[in-house]
Amino acid sequence: MASVESKAALDLLVRRLERIGHLSDEERRAVGNLPAKIQTLRPRQDIVLDKEKPEHSCLLVEGWAYRYKLLGQGRRQILSFHVPGDMPDLHSLHIKTMDHSLGALTEATIAFIAHEALLDVTRRFPGLAGIMWRETLIDAAIFRQWIAGMGQRDGFGRMAHLFCELYCKLEAIGLAADHRCTLPITQTELGDALGLSSVHTNRVLQEMKAQSLIELRTRTLNITDWDGLVQVAEFDPSYLQLAQ
Amino acid sequence: MASVESKAALDLLVRRLERIGHLSDEERRAVGNLPAKIQTLRPRQDIVLDKEKPEHSCLLVEGWAYRYKLLGQGRRQILSFHVPGDMPDLHSLHIKTMDHSLGALTEATIAFIAHEALLDVTRRFPGLAGIMWRETLIDAAIFRQWIAGMGQRDGFGRMAHLFCELYCKLEAIGLAADHRCTLPITQTELGDALGLSSVHTNRVLQEMKAQSLIELRTRTLNITDWDGLVQVAEFDPSYLQLAQ
């Protein structure tokens, strides 16, 4: 059960939770002993589908994931992007039926942890419960930002804001520095996240390059004018709760 | 301390929590003994402001409330509407700094409950903690619906969806029936919630009346063709978790 990979995954989880709040030795141990099933996924492979009632939540160990909702006429709205350390379906612990789908964006390593085990831990350690609760609340804060963006910002501003957000999340876990990071998503996906058509997404992206705010080639984003990007995005990272 | 109003407010809270999950006698008692400060607010009066660090969460006892974010250039995005029984800033229990503001929409009665007391109860009763956690997760599910709507639906569809959502929430707490309910919001506010200008909001509203889907006069919404409205909204109420 305690394979090398699952140990590493739970270590990652412990570090993640500690970034949010303090853990006692006992709590650390309890998390470290959670049963985790490791699985590797292909790019674009689904993890949980809308309407399903999963029995476990997953910890993203490596790679990117995304949540999305399908609407009629082939429309798709991407709701969030996730990076290593995230638990994108932690909410299923208390809301049994999925209201959206979750998929891997890149090749990804996932650790599945049974709800039963997670619930047991939250019952025994209210502090841990609070930290996990907080995780889901940060998620909700990000949703609020997205709502504000979709309602009040134009495509340019929304894209700028998303780039700022993703860069900050990646930097916080050591996967980005120097305003440079990977961006393993197609323009169509970017559009589905921003509520723009792929054609318009492409044009906004070009405009952003033309203004020397970013460079983008072979799935690598280079933010050449961070301050400028922050300004057009009206970006304030406090909602991400990343302060160490 | 245990005034008549605060007793009534905590009764409301107990009923609300019981609609979400089962409470033991002991848990019911603990909730009933929470210290609650009752306050009455004028229409449009703010309750908590962006950036503040509230020391208590509030239970909306009577009237409507709304959450909103202000952006530059006087833009405002309304993030949610709240009805009696809701705890619109329960999240501040675990995220200290507000990332948006909360205000009364109508004259409203609010019960403030200190974080300290709430945290204590959640520590002693993991079951209660789970139910409150679930409350905030339902909130997040509503945010996801709004994101999907803003990204993928046009103004007409968004408004239809919002009307369906509000009616269902009101019906669930006995404040609406026969597809009829009060709607104490101006068209400007409706527009700020849907990401539309007030001018366009007005035109969409007229179109919706012209199609005989709704009637609207003196702050009263009458959904004359519920099935039709549900259809154009692609509305599925399961995300609201209202099943009894």
Next chain:
DNA sequence: CGCGTGATTGACCTTGCTCAAAACGAGTGG
């Protein structure tokens, strides 16, 4: 009766969509 807020209308403009085609680019089989 006069005020003030909210609703409504018209004219014009911008953002972003659709359709359709072309251009790239990385990987594959020959």
Next chain:
DNA sequence: CCACTCGTTTTGAGCAAGGTCAATCACGCG
């Protein structure tokens, strides 16, 4: 190494949704 392919990016042209500005209207209230 080349031809081919499939997924993605890019471009053009025309159109629709929704914004802005500026009046005007309606109505509840003191």
